[in-house]
Amino acid sequence: MRINRLTFWLVLAAVAVVAWAAFFGLGGIPGADKMRFGIDIRGGVDAVFEPVDLGRLPTEGELEAARAIIETRLDQKNILDREVTVDQTSGDVIVRFPWKSDETDFNPQKAIQELGETAKLTFRDEAGKVLLEGKSVTQSIVEMNQQTGTYEVSLTFDAEGTSKFAEATSNNVGKRIGIYMDEMQISDPVVQQAIYSGRASISHTGTYEETQTLANKIAAGALPFSMQARNYSTISPSLGAGSLNVMVTAGMWAFVILCVLLLGYYRLSGVVACIALLLQVSGQLLALSVPQITLTLPGIAGVILSIGMGVDANVIISERISEEIKGGKTPQQAIVVGFKNAFSSVFDGNITVMIVSIILMLLGSGSMLSFAYSLLTGVLLNFLAGVTASRLMMRSLVKYDLLARPALYQSLSRRFVL
Amino acid sequence: MKFFSFYGHRRLFFAISTALMVIGLVFLFINGVQLDIQFKGGALLKYSYVGDLDADQVADFTSAKLGRLVSVQKTTDLSSGETRVVLELSGAYGMEAGAQGELDAALSAQFPDNHLVSVETSLVEPFFGQRFLTRGIAAVLLAVLLILVYEWITFRKIGGLSAGITALAALFHDLLIVFFTCVIARIPIGDTFVAVALSIIGYSINDTIVIYDRIRENRKRYPREAIDRVADLSIRQSMMRSINTNVAVTLSVALIYSFAARASLESIISFALPMLAGSISGCYSTLCLAGPLWVMWQKRKGKKPVAA
Numbered sequence: 001m002r003i004n005r006l007t008f009w010l011v012l013a014a015v016a017v018v019a020w021a022a023f024f025g026l027g028g029i030p031g032a033d034k035m036r037f038g039i040d041i042r043g044g045v046d047a048v049f050e051p052v053d054l055g056r057l058p059t060e061g062e063l064e065a066a067r068a069i070i071e072t073r074l075d076q077k078n079i080l081d082r083e084v085t086v087d088q089t090s091g092d093v094i095v096r097f098p099w100k101s102d103e104t105d106f107n108p109q110k111a112i113q114e115l116g117e118t119a120k121l122t123f124r125d126e127a128g129k130v131l132l133e134g135k136s137v138t139q140s141i142v143e144m145n146q147q148t149g150t151y152e153v154s155l156t157f158d159a160e161g162t163s164k165f166a167e168a169t170s171n172n173v174g175k176r177i178g179i180y181m182d183e184m185q186i187s188d189p190v191v192q193q194a195i196y197s198g199r200a201s202i203s204h205t206g207t208y209e210e211t212q213t214l215a216n217k218i219a220a221g222a223l224p225f226s227m228q229a230r231n232y233s234t235i236s237p238s239l240g241a242g243s244l245n246v247m248v249t250a251g252m253w254a255f256v257i258l259c260v261l262l263l264g265y266y267r268l269s270g271v272v273a274c275i276a277l278l279l280q281v282s283g284q285l286l287a288l289s290v291p292q293i294t295l296t297l298p299g300i301a302g303v304i305l306s307i308g309m310g311v312d313a314n315v316i317i318s319e320r321i322s323e324e325i326k327g328g329k330t331p332q333q334a335i336v337v338g339f340k341n342a343f344s345s346v347f348d349g350n351i352t353v354m355i356v357s358i359i360l361m362l363l364g365s366g367s368m369l370s371f372a373y374s375l376l377t378g379v380l381l382n383f384l385a386g387v388t389a390s391r392l393m394m395r396s397l398v399k400y401d402l403l404a405r406p407a408l409y410q411s412l413s414r415r416f417v418l
Numbered sequence: 419m420k421f422f423s424f425y426g427h428r429r430l431f432f433a434i435s436t437a438l439m440v441i442g443l444v445f446l447f448i449n450g451v452q453l454d455i456q457f458k459g460g461a462l463l464k465y466s467y468v469g470d471l472d473a474d475q476v477a478d479f480t481s482a483k484l485g486r487l488v489s490v491q492k493t494t495d496l497s498s499g500e501t502r503v504v505l506e507l508s509g510a511y512g513m514e515a516g517a518q519g520e521l522d523a524a525l526s527a528q529f530p531d532n533h534l535v536s537v538e539t540s541l542v543e544p545f546f547g548q549r550f551l552t553r554g555i556a557a558v559l560l561a562v563l564l565i566l567v568y569e570w571i572t573f574r575k576i577g578g579l580s581a582g583i584t585a586l587a588a589l590f591h592d593l594l595i596v597f598f599t600c601v602i603a604r605i606p607i608g609d610t611f612v613a614v615a616l617s618i619i620g621y622s623i624n625d626t627i628v629i630y631d632r633i634r635e636n637r638k639r640y641p642r643e644a645i646d647r648v649a650d651l652s653i654r655q656s657m658m659r660s661i662n663t664n665v666a667v668t669l670s671v672a673l674i675y676s677f678a679a680r681a682s683l684e685s686i687i688s689f690a691l692p693m694l695a696g697s698i699s700g701c702y703s704t705l706c707l708a709g710p711l712w713v714m715w716q717k718r719k720g721k722k723p724v725a726a
């Protein structure tokens with residue numbers, strides 16, 4: 001690609017656009033204000049639920065049912081912004097949710113307690129009378145109806161349940177039997193005919209996932225165990241908000257001070273370095289806000305650390321260029337040679353940080369994942385901004401006669417020879 | 419600047435490092451290692467309060483209620499002025515959710531004027547801790563292994579294995595400094611320690627590689643020079659680069675630490691302080707330990723000063 005004087009301004013404009021998008025958002029691109037923060041910043045609850053007195057690991061089916069129960073509970077409490085995950089190897093269900101803005105009446109301990117209790121599943125007629133209970137259900141799975149091509153929940157009842165169900169259905173043909181989880185209705189099918197077989201299908205117009213969810217919820221009502229939170233942490237939002245401010249301030253100061261140092265020490269190379277740093281940080285913020293990856297406090301620390309490490313690439317390059325100039329080359333030559341020689345060094349250095357952050361992402365947990373992600377994106381963006389963008393900018397700038405003076409590219413350090 | 423031989427002063431540097439290690443060990447005996455509740459399990463309850471509060475009274479009351487030993491600490495958040503009391507329940511097990519609610523209510527009843535409000539809670543069962551601990555150690559070992567392999571391959575022309583091992587020695591030194599910082603400052607060892615350790619691994623090796631890179635280049639350029647002079651030259655040439663980078667990283671971390679310390683953000687302090695110690699140590703070990711160590715190794719192998 002031919003580099004001319006225009007290139008610098010193009011790159012600068014690109015940086016400006018990226019920075020604007022990162023901090024304020026642009027068009028459909030979410031900016032820093034739409035960042036998804038971790039619970040340590042927003043405040044919230046992070047709990048791990050385990051079966052009580054089970055003596056064995058719960059089966060996959062049981063864990064899925066348990067997850068469904070907890071999700072229903074969270075629905076009932078109107079907690080929609082949440083993460084519920086299942087850990088098969090240890091037999092836990094992990095729940096995370098942030099406080100809402102009006103959290104004053106929200107008691108974390110009570111909420112956690114309620115989340116784990118055994119759910120009560122009931123089948124009721126239209127008048128609200130309880131016809132039978134969830135514990136009579138022995139199996140609840142999804143099947144595809146071959147004739148209609150829709151998905152159905154297929155239920156199997158135990159002996160007592162079968163006779164109760166037979167009675168319930170024969171009394172209510174043509175009417176609805178509501179299926180309730182605690183007090184919330186999860187399904188409302190119409191009884192087609194009396195059922196004596198102890199097997200029933202609830203036809204459900206929905207996708208496979210929706211039908212599976214319903215099946216899980218019914219199965220959940222038949223869980224033989226209750227869940228208990230064995231491990232949890234809660235953070236009040238005030239603690240979180242304060243922390244965020246502190247970190248952002250620290251980050252801004254770091255950026256400013258480093259820019260001043262770069263400018264003072266490396267002059268024109270320093271100017272380019274600052275612009276490259278801005279690009280790197282903006283890129284990192286976008287890499288977080290666009291895919292809505294959770295950003296925690298260690299994650300912010302990782303961004304700040306990346307600023308420091310990112311400076312490294314430009315320092316290497318600037319030092320090299322300065323050395324070449326002191327060795328007698330013209331600025332144009334020095335820049336070309338400098339970038340070429342410095343690249344292997346930058347690469348080697350960044351590779352190790354990359355290895356480390358990948359390992360941390362694979363083996364780390366919780367808020368440290370955000371830290372690893374910040375480091376990784378920092379390294380990748382460093383290549384893009386600290387090396388490529390810098391190179392374009394410098395090679396363009398040097399085409400201006402005014403900026404071709406060697407002194408502008410010399411650093412303040414001494415030259416060492418043997 | 420005078421001609422300063424890093425290799426020549428190596429005994430001084432080794433002495434300094436040894437002294438630091440000894441100090442660290444002494445503190446290790448005095449303070450012991452505190453495992454973070456994430457690793458060993460336990461319970462940490464933080465309440466904010468207003469007015470005067472006798473922390474020991476709170477501790478005794480809680481202890482009597484729960485039947486466990488309770489240690490207590492008061493903290494003040496410097497930026498908001500909020501006063502807090504931190505209860506640590508002894509024994510490596512958590513507490514049930516319902517029990518916490520009862521405790522909150524009981525504390526409010528016992529100390530009504532102080533408006534005790536639960537601000538942060540961490541309860542961890544020890545078997546979770548085991549998992550975190552093994553994963554953390556695995557992460558560190560894996561990182562070290564991968565980086566060693568990478569260095570061996572990249573620097574095979576200047577005796578890759580020796581470069582890898584001396585870099586590792588410098589790294590080990592840095593990790594010990596980080597560890598001892600946690601011990602001296604009584605920072606519990608948890609997943610923040612793992613994150614710091616991994617960052618320092620990446621960053622310290624990064625730094626050391628720069629020197630080796632230079633040595634490799636200078637060996638090509640001055641094939642007939644004695645190896646310690648080449649090493650010294652390389653270190654001095656890359657010194658500005660090394661120092662500037664280290665200043666940049668150390669400055670960033672120092673800023674994080676000072677802001678966090680002012681606001682009493684323990685979670686960040688427990689990350690920033692070891693990180694700070696590690697980055698300073700990283701600079702020192704790269705310049706003053708890694709280079710001279712490698713030269714000593716090469717000399718013992720009897721390498722002739724001709725490029726391979």
